[in-house]
Amino acid sequence: MKNENGRINRSTWFYVLKDIQLRSEYIDWREDFVQGNEFTLLIVTAGSGKWVLDKTELTMRGGQSYLIAPGSTARLRSETEGMCFYHLTYELWRSEGDDPGQTAPVRSSQSSLRQGELLCRPFSQCIDYLESLYRHRHTCNELESFELAVCFQAFMLFLYRQNQNDSYTLNMRHAVELSIEHLKEHYANPWTVEQLAELANVARWHYTRIFKEITTQYPLDYLNGIRIDRAKHMLLASDDRLLDIAQFVGFNSEYYFNRRFKQTVGVSPGQYRRNHYRQENMRVFAPFLEDFLVALGITPVVQCSHSRWGKQDYLGLLHVPVIDIENEDIAVLSCHKPDCIIINIGFERWMSDDGLGRLAPTYQFPHPGEDWRLTLRKSAELLGRKDRVLDIISQYEHKASEAKRLLRQSVRTQTVACLRISALGISLYAGPDHGYTGPILYKDLGLTPHPLVLQLSRGARIASLTKEWLKLLDADHLFITFDKRHSSWEGEERSMLDWSEWQSLPAVQGGCVYEVDFLTWMNYGVISHGKKIEDVLRVLA
Template sequence: MGNLTQIYHLQTISYTILSVNMQSYSHTYFSLFILISGNGTLKTNHETIHLMKEKCVIIPPNSHVEIHTADEPLCLYQLTFNTIYLSESHAPTSLFTSVRELRLLPFSQCNKLLEAIYRCRQAKDEHTIFEQHVRFQELMLFIFEQNQPKPILQNDRQSVEQSIQYLHKYFGRDWTVEQLAELAEVPRWSYSRIFKDITGQIPLHYLNSIRIEKAKQLLMTTNDRVFEISQSIGFNNEYYFNRRFKEHVGISPGQYRRSQSNNVRVFAPFLEDFFVALGITPIAQFSHSKWGKQDYLGLQDVPDIDVQFGEVDRLFHYKPTLIMLDAGIERWETCLHLNKLAPICHLNHPGEDWQSTLFKIADLTGKTSMMQDIIMEYEDKVQKARRILGKSVYGQSVAFLRISSIGITLYAGPECGYTGPILYRDLGLTPHPLVWKIPLNQRKAHLTSDQLLQLDADHLFITFDKQHSIYEHEERTILKSSMWKNLRAVKSSCVYEVDFLTWMNYGILSHSKKIDDVLNVLG
């Protein structure tokens, strides 16, 4: 640990209004002039500094300056201080060797420190004197941090990156884009463009994201009140903080804190896979009269709620503390009034990006420490399966079909849908040419009779959707047709039926089970 060579000791602070046209100034101590309002100039033998609101000027001891006011008086804080050297080898900081301007951004932060120092100016008790000393040291640190010399040949992008690091450190201060651009010494229009290029967000949205992440940490690790947390991270208004927090996280700060407890009672229809992967057993699971339950999750002892026939009122008896829904829930009208039972978190579930969804749920439930192991285990499984399949079915084509009483649906390639990213991207299987004909932004396509005849894939994975069946097994009538029986995969007995809800799911456990199913028949 390094040793301090000097400290700065405050001598006086005053709030001064200068109204005379010209005033000479010299002092035996260092002086700081910090302008609150007004306009004028400060002249030395060598230069002239224009004085205006939010300007700061350092004046070394025994320097002679002239202060000229303009049309209105200059209102300023005047601080004098001296340096106390703590070692024999010392030299004054280069920042204070000449009369010069100093940068103070954001100025609101500087103003708060000045007001705190000024309030203590007549203190007699030791506690208040010490508080003034601490606040003055904070002000000096603030000045030093803002006025470090810019590295030689630093380009605009490096300057913006440096300001982003500064933002992470001082997110609690009141920032504007103009202040950040000035801090980086980059034009505002260019600053915002470079900032978004680096972070993907505009500056103030990024700042709010930093603050919300800090708030989440404080909600999990302290018993501080929400109001105290909002103040400490830079939100002066608790209502505004609550609104921003809910926009980012999906639930209120209080609900987030409760969700971090080990006894969270959650109902998350169609999202159970993610909770089970994180070691959380939901208090109830969704079911569907035609589709059944997600048996692969092993939730046999967890009661099920039929979302199709409006059994959600039964949830009242299970006393959920959190209900999590994704956008797909809108198709089930019975789930649209669950807010009467418990706080609802509306999750933006991007489907194919299951890692993002898993992280959001882990974050909400305090399980982020498990993420790395879960993902590494899955990726290890993928690599092992890929090596096996690369030898056993190299060059053989594969397709996935969802079959119902109203038709046959072919699922898309490696970028879209429940199955393509696993079969073709993760496992490296070869899609049938018909799969490539599905538009890139489409997850599936209905097959006409002519298209089905063209489906000469070497291997077919199929699942049956009973939703539209009027009588039992109606969805299977296609299997009796000559058109079906003449398919290459059917003739060679390379058709593999898989569980509907296991394969029609984006969860990591679902994907892991798909890999098992593929290996069982192709490995």
């Protein structure tokens, strides 16, 4: 809109980047950010931390952005794995377009961006902006300085478009939510993303972004998930042909229905139906996943063993035949005539997954073993035992919660580490997010990992300990297990305990080293995790 003199009648806002730093802070780093007249943006690229702002504590994680307004004080600290982040400071200025007498812009401390966490998606685009700004931060050339300023304006526009504090954004989200409810009722229609966006009266790009924020999935993936769930119900509730079921739930062809179903569920629709019809007598081979079968009340047709490790005795499968995966092959397995085979990532080093697939329908879990709840749910779905999952998880979580309460009273802040000892050396298991033991010891039971656990593993499941590192392992308690696989003579793995570096450890001298069963602890199964809890309580509570 213009006034009578032809001048543009509006305020112009612009942003001046004062500084940009790429910072990498280690474990337990702390800093107070006391704001003057500048705004601060923190964009976390890796690690995690906490910040306290206006007496409210927030968790900071990689892939997130945070704003601190002028006049505020924020207290930050990194957590177990340190934190890497971009640290930007900028000023907000305003010039009044309708005031000919005002030639100088005015700095403002008020912004429509709310203090706290900001949306910054896709995060890869956010990183592109930041890398460009950081790369040209020292430029003195007039043109490059101008390009830097334009890039920063574009970055702020990128943030503003996702963080508008008005009813427009709320209305868009509500419209997408209504379209999702409509989709649940009319899933059999031949939808496209454009049609869904039109239904919500939201631009396609915004629709997809908001849809994924709400559901964590893209629209057509979410739609196919609804169709597959409905198809699973129909497969068990009727004898309808696969083609009829496919068309009823919205798939144009039986071929595409079969392909999507197997991608999602792990077995074909026909196999899914057969599995549930004969679930009581199904012959299942699930090498080193027998824990989940037993938890679900299923006895495997054959159990896995290793010539050096033995078998999983803690499961009590005394009368179940054994196959040695190191010395016996698929021909031996075929004698047991399995109806279904379930494996995890990496099992192909023992037996070819192609060979297994020719022997019986084979499903491989694509997710990490640490997510044992998902493994349990998928196993139950494949084998028709979904009704047992909730009770199994609830019982475990109750057990872990009670143990955590007891350990909080007895152990307090004493540190713990778990070691795997073989003829090759001593290895240290990782922190709360990785490995067979970390999520149980440090997350479920709330025990405190020794600093070396976090320092050396850094996202890996296990880290080798040199003698120099071993000397620094002054943990209060050590859980150890022996791996016999690489031993060339009986008991070679235990010779590591004769090292002077081992003998001088505080836990060794204090009698706080606890040997645990190898296959019980080197397992992701829910029964295994329950046994770990029992072992810990036996010595620490």
